[in-house]
Amino acid sequence: MTEQFTEIVTLIKRSQYNAQKNVNIEMINLYWQVGEYIHQKIASASWGESTLEELALHILRKHPELKGFTRSNLYKMRQFYSSNIPYLEKKSTKSSGNQQEIVSTLSRQFTDIRNTLLVRVTWSHHITLMGKTKSREESEFYLRLSVQENYSVRELERQIKSSLYERVQLGQQQSPISRERIGTDENMLFRDKFVFEFLNLPENHDEKDLRHALIRKIKDFIHELGDGFSFIGEEYRVTVGGTDFYIDLVFYHRDLQCLVAFELKTTAFMPEYIGKLNFYLEALDRRAKRAHERPSVGILLCKEQNSEVVEYAINRSLSPTIIAEYQTFLPDKKLLQQKLHELFEEVE
Known part of the structure; x- marks a missing residue:
């Protein structure tokens, strides 16, 4: 009987993990699309830098149920999009269908990144990569390593601090190899x-x-x-x-x-x-x-x-x-x- 209970608990935990994983995928995809929208508005001179403050205040006052869209976070979403464009140039495709638009009344469509490595780590991972790496190549190196080795944010920070990327590039250390390889x-x-x-x-x-x-x-x-x-x-x-x-x-x-x-x-x-x-x-x-x-x-x-x-x-x-x-x-x-x-x- 205990063994059967264990199977049920395992089933529950697996379902919870999958749900959390799917939530993270949707959240990272949304943050990318918000960043894309902001980037395009500022690039076309439709918005100024101060508009992000106005947007954050609008969400806070009119939609207090929407959490996490402060001026600081909106800026990070814009940075997330702009810093990862080179990575997705050959990998991403434009999304299609109303379900992949941020707001259904918008006529334009946004990039869907749900099938890329970018959604395989948490937002905290991305904040660390944006704040602690110096180049797109270094950021991509640690992104792939985090996915491959299932790094926590703390472990990712430690590897960056230890200059793993520089040591591998200089031939002083082999790049970590995954179990499958x-x-x-x-x-x-x-x-x-x-x-x-x-x-x-x-x-x-x-x-x-x-x-x-x-x-x-x-x-x-x-x-x-x-x-x-x-x-x-x-x-x-x-x-x-x-x-x-x-x-x-x-x-x-x-x-x-x-x-x-x-x-x-x-x-x-x-x-x-x-x-x-x-x-x-x-x-x-x-x-x-x-x-x-x-x-x-x-x-x-x-x-x-x-x-x-x-x-x-x-x-x-x-x-x-x-x-x-x-x-x-x-x-x-x-x-x-x-x-x-x-x-x-x-x-x-």
């Missing part, structure tokens, strides 16, 4: 650099400080890693030959269906780190891995790495070990933007 390729899944600015660690810290800081901020850490990780334990114990060994952090990855061991090092990469991590992976596979699971994956987080040293170290290693760098402080965004600008100039 990665399949079971570990090297496509794991980023080769992580930004752990949320830890607020001092410059001189040891592995214990790093591990404890990660545990305190485990939610943000998982967000930085990407989707699919589930936390298993800190200082995870494996016993071999009667001796206990402790792995810094162990996760399970749902898509890969394997355990993921993290070895934390606050120094530059050293070849001997590989042997220790391989030992841990072998112990996990023999002592903890279940029959249906794939071989465990190891990730070595070092303060920095030398590509040639890494190549020599892992050349004979059979374990799917990923050598990764971590950064405890954000890269300088202005410097990254400058480098990105210089890179584009070279290409041109």
Whole structure:
């Protein structure tokens, strides 16, 4: 009987989610069309900038039941339309039919964006994109990433603050890959650099400080890693030959269906780190891995790495070990933007 109740609850929640999703689609489409109307009126000199204040007061006095149409929000709707025109030039089509007009008595028709990515995020996402990105390309990058990874507004803001767009463009980091595209390729899944600015660690810290800081901020850490990780334990114990060994952090990855061991090092990469991590992976596979699971994956987080040293170290290693760098402080965004600008100039 309980199982049947659970099915009913699931049905209710699914219906509520779909209803909320449809409400968001209609709202974003409406805000676009209001922005389009305002933009066209001002562009044709039919309206002045002060008209938005008059419109907001008219709605407030004559239609108080209509919420959210303040002067500030009307300006944002206009900005939303004008800033996204390049994105929709090849994707959108003019709507047709009376149901797609803002007011039935208006003779002109408005752009329908209900089949675009723009309606796949919330209005708060769009306000963040308009306020915190510097170009249409950067905004579109974060829009696609938010849809792909189902980012909250807070996570979107954190990725923008961490200069993810600039780092990807400069080749310092791979663009995050969605579950549908990665399949079971570990090297496509794991980023080769992580930004752990949320830890607020001092410059001189040891592995214990790093591990404890990660545990305190485990939610943000998982967000930085990407989707699919589930936390298993800190200082995870494996016993071999009667001796206990402790792995810094162990996760399970749902898509890969394997355990993921993290070895934390606050120094530059050293070849001997590989042997220790391989030992841990072998112990996990023999002592903890279940029959249906794939071989465990190891990730070595070092303060920095030398590509040639890494190549020599892992050349004979059979374990799917990923050598990764971590950064405890954000890269300088202005410097990254400058480098990105210089890179584009070279290409041109």
